Amino acid sequence: MTISHDAATPTERRLLQSIVEVARHVFGAAASSIFLIDAEAGDLVFEAVAGEGDDQLVGSRFPAGTGIAGWVAASGQSMLVDDLRDSKHFSGEAAASTGYVPNSIMAAPLFSDDECVGVLEVLDRGGGGVRDMADVELLGLLADQAAIGLELLTRLRAAGPSRRSGKALQLLDLAESLLAEPHG
DSSP states (O other): OOOOGGGOOHHHHHHHHHHHHHHHHHHTOSEEEEEEEOTTTOOEEEEEEEETTTTTOTTOEEOTTOHHHHHHHHHOOOEEESOGGGOSSOOHHHHHHHTOOOSOEEEEEEEETTEEEEEEEEESOSSTTTTHHHHHHHHHHHHHHHHHHHHHHHHHHHHHHHHOOHHHHHHHHHHHHHHHSOOO
16 A cells, blocks of 8 residues: 555545654644655654644654654664653654754554554653563554554545445445544
């Protein structure tokens, strides 16, 4: 599956937004975001943001390989850095351009068909790093949910109206209605 930034539907955007909101809440974090990899340019594109910077970052781009998200996307491995001053992968310049420079980052890749299509990040998580491995595993599970949801929505959209079964249409309608409901 290839995700194109320009092709993201409102349902896909709402799915990603719900994932970052859950991640921010679960980890007591200052912010959470999802970058998707632009298939044509290779850039990392902010697709969903919760917390610090949430009002202006969606659609912002960074060149491939930039910062922790770039490293996670290229390597396909999760990363947890509790003190970013010690990380050779952290880009303080890129962080400063967002208006928020975190002290810690936890990031996990989003995979589809063995290809990294994006990165889920959590900035300045709460809890003092007590549950490091459990937190990384939980973030990986949330990243898997985001990737699976995107893949299902993309496949349904690609099938076209004439090839969708009644059940597929019902599933798409259900997903769209669940994501459209205000949660509060």
